[in-house]
Amino acid sequence: MSDKPLLEVRNLSTYFYTQDGIVKAVDGVSYAVDRGETIALVGESGCGKTVSALSILRLIPEPPGKIASGEILFDGIDILTLPKDRMLDIRGDRIAMIFQEPLTALNPVLTIGLQITEALERHRNMHGAVALEEAIRLLKIVGIPQPDQRVKDYPHQFSGGMRQRAMIALAISCEPELIIADEPTTVVDVTIQAQLLELIRGITEKLNTALILITHNLGIVARYAHRVYVMYAGHIIEHGSSQDIYHHPCHPYTRGLLASVPRLDEPRKTRLQPIEGQPPDLIQLPPGCAFGPRCPHVIDACRQAVPPMTEVSPGHYAACRLAVPDRKQS
Amino acid sequence: MITDTVRPHRSLWGDAFIRLRRNRLAVTGGVIILLIALTTIIYPFFSRYDFASQDLNAILQSPSMKHFLGTDELGRDVFTRLIYGARTSLSVGIFTQLIVLGIGLPLGAISGAAGGRADNLIMRFVDVIYAFPDLLLIILLRAILGGSIYMIFLAIGLVSWVNVARLVRGQTLALKQRDFVTAARVFGGFGSYITTRHLLPNSLGPVIVAVTFNIPRAIFAEAALAYIGIGVKPPTPSWGAMIRDGNNVIFAAPHLVLFPAIAIGILMLSFTFLGDGLRDALDPRLRR
Numbered sequence: 001m002s003d004k005p006l007l008e009v010r011n012l013s014t015y016f017y018t019q020d021g022i023v024k025a026v027d028g029v030s031y032a033v034d035r036g037e038t039i040a041l042v043g044e045s046g047c048g049k050t051v052s053a054l055s056i057l058r059l060i061p062e063p064p065g066k067i068a069s070g071e072i073l074f075d076g077i078d079i080l081t082l083p084k085d086r087m088l089d090i091r092g093d094r095i096a097m098i099f100q101e102p103l104t105a106l107n108p109v110l111t112i113g114l115q116i117t118e119a120l121e122r123h124r125n126m127h128g129a130v131a132l133e134e135a136i137r138l139l140k141i142v143g144i145p146q147p148d149q150r151v152k153d154y155p156h157q158f159s160g161g162m163r164q165r166a167m168i169a170l171a172i173s174c175e176p177e178l179i180i181a182d183e184p185t186t187v188v189d190v191t192i193q194a195q196l197l198e199l200i201r202g203i204t205e206k207l208n209t210a211l212i213l214i215t216h217n218l219g220i221v222a223r224y225a226h227r228v229y230v231m232y233a234g235h236i237i238e239h240g241s242s243q244d245i246y247h248h249p250c251h252p253y254t255r256g257l258l259a260s261v262p263r264l265d266e267p268r269k270t271r272l273q274p275i276e277g278q279p280p281d282l283i284q285l286p287p288g289c290a291f292g293p294r295c296p297h298v299i300d301a302c303r304q305a306v307p308p309m310t311e312v313s314p315g316h317y318a319a320c321r322l323a324v325p326d327r328k329q330s
Numbered sequence: 331m332i333t334d335t336v337r338p339h340r341s342l343w344g345d346a347f348i349r350l351r352r353n354r355l356a357v358t359g360g361v362i363i364l365l366i367a368l369t370t371i372i373y374p375f376f377s378r379y380d381f382a383s384q385d386l387n388a389i390l391q392s393p394s395m396k397h398f399l400g401t402d403e404l405g406r407d408v409f410t411r412l413i414y415g416a417r418t419s420l421s422v423g424i425f426t427q428l429i430v431l432g433i434g435l436p437l438g439a440i441s442g443a444a445g446g447r448a449d450n451l452i453m454r455f456v457d458v459i460y461a462f463p464d465l466l467l468i469i470l471l472r473a474i475l476g477g478s479i480y481m482i483f484l485a486i487g488l489v490s491w492v493n494v495a496r497l498v499r500g501q502t503l504a505l506k507q508r509d510f511v512t513a514a515r516v517f518g519g520f521g522s523y524i525t526t527r528h529l530l531p532n533s534l535g536p537v538i539v540a541v542t543f544n545i546p547r548a549i550f551a552e553a554a555l556a557y558i559g560i561g562v563k564p565p566t567p568s569w570g571a572m573i574r575d576g577n578n579v580i581f582a583a584p585h586l587v588l589f590p591a592i593a594i595g596i597l598m599l600s601f602t603f604l605g606d607g608l609r610d611a612l613d614p615r616l617r618r
Contacts, residue, residue, distance in 0.1 A: 057515075059512060059516065088518050088520055091515065091517060091518045092517030092518035096517065097516045099509055099513055101509060104509035104510060105509040105510050105513040106510055106513070108510075108532065109532050109534075110527075110531070118514070118519070119517040122517065122518045170517065
């Protein structure tokens with residue numbers, strides 16, 4: 001195993017060219033994932049989490065979308081310069097994805113088994129009974145009872161949680177090196193959420209698979225991710241180990257996010273603090289810090305130029321002029 | 331663990347069939363169509379009459395025990411000719427739709443899946459055909475292709491594929507936006523594979539409905555052609571031709587017009603009811 005990261009995103013910018021102007025959904029984002037590592041992309045709706053993940057697979061609808069600049073190095077290869085057919089070989093085989101809504105991500109007129117064998121046929125050259133056998137084995141791994149029966153079911157005969165399990169089975173069918181999970185637990189209820197996340201963690205640990213967990217749920221992040229990237233308005237504004245982010249948040253936005261989530265380790269009478277205001281219009285970002293208009297600590301310098309990424313402590317970075325470790329909570 | 335009960339495995343089509351069976355009109359339509367089809371197959375083995383054999387001693391007879399629905403102006407048995415006419419009508423209904431599917435499905439799918447210039451080209455061509463009055467175009471094609479029954483299938487088919495092509499294109503365009511198509515691409519699927527494996531099967535329901543509604547239109551088109559005298563060549567019976575022949579003697583023997591007209595009505599209605607039932611049965615919004 002080399003010490004080079006499995007996936008390295010450098011200065012990625014993905015823009016959407018609309019009638020109203022250029023939407024900078026992802027603007028100069030960099031992150032890295034090591035083999036077997038789980039990172040989390042955190043942020044509120046519309047901050048560019050999903051777009052940055054779809055960019056890795058080159059699945060941005062084009063037009064109107066376009067990857068304007070940047071490099072995505074996967075195992076040392078720049079994915080963005082690969083010819084289309086080489087990209088098809090990578091998708092599903094080396095990089096897989098788990099979708100937010102398994103019901104819409106599964107084809108309603110094909111059986112679960114057929115959909116799982118699809119990737120096996122494409123990448124592993126397995127056919128017929130062999131592929132079906134493998135599909136049953138995968139369903140068993142993800143904890144679906146009576147997999148030899150259920151493999152013949154259609155998606156609408158599965159419950160929500162089971163559909164997501166089937167989706168996970170599909171994602172791991174070719175033992176990919178990287179799985180992108182786009183809010184995998186948003187549509188299932190809390191009890192199933194925990195089960196699914198444990199399942200995903202167990203599998204990624206066993207297969208040494210790297211995982212990009214896209215979520216807005218900071219509770220999940222603390223428990224499952226090794227490192228966290230906080231996104232706001234298409235930029236990464238803070239990143240570090242989940243310990244750093246959770247216990248010493250530096251960026252006012254990260255603090256705001258944490259303050260708006262209930263915590264078990266604080267007295268119950270603490271009130272939840274919402275972040276005031278709305279996320280900015282991605283077509284016309286303010287010239288300085290994108291969070292400036294909502295920031296309680298904003299100073300003049302913030303409004304003039306985008307604050308640079310500074311290292312607060314080893315491995316913990318924040319793009320804020322006031323970035324000093326939060327001693328109050330430590 | 332989750333649930334351990336196993337329900338009987340029903341496919342989507344199985345579900346649809348169960349819903350179809352609850353629709354009384356649709357079942358009636360289907361049964362009538364099956365009965366007519368079976369009769370056309372079995373009848374020739376038992377019939378005393380041939381559709382072309384004339385009995386000039388017994389022309390223009392009213393319905394009787396000997397001639398169940400009477401005879402025409404050449405003394406041919408009307409019931410026999412109706413049955414053989416059903417053969418013409420049913421085969422027109424079915425074979426034109428095979429042609430319609432053969433042209434409409436691929437063109438619609440290519441149009442919707444490829445988009446861009448190919449889409450534009452195909453759809454403008456569809457518009458041109460759509461803009462023509464159907465019957466006029468059929469008559470034109472009939473003049474070019476000649477009068478054998480196969481050429482009549484072809485003429486009607488070549489005119490009526492446009493609505494299926496439009497339908498499939500629309501379905502494909504809508505389905506393309508769905509997550510499972512993105513998912514298929516995530517797992518390495520490519521253009522033509524996704525179209526045939528994911529897009530087409532999902533649009534089959536509405537296509538089946540459209541085709542079922544197309545059948546009575548094709549039957550009517552053939553009858554109309556025969557009525558104006560450019561349908562299948564005599565003595566091959568066709569309901570349209572029977573009505574035209576009966577027209578000449580409508581006051582002497584009104585049954586010669588009445589019976590084929592009723593037959594056309596019943597067959598068209600049956601297909602329409604069946605299509606109606608299929609539409610309800612295959613509509614995913616009604617799925618429970």
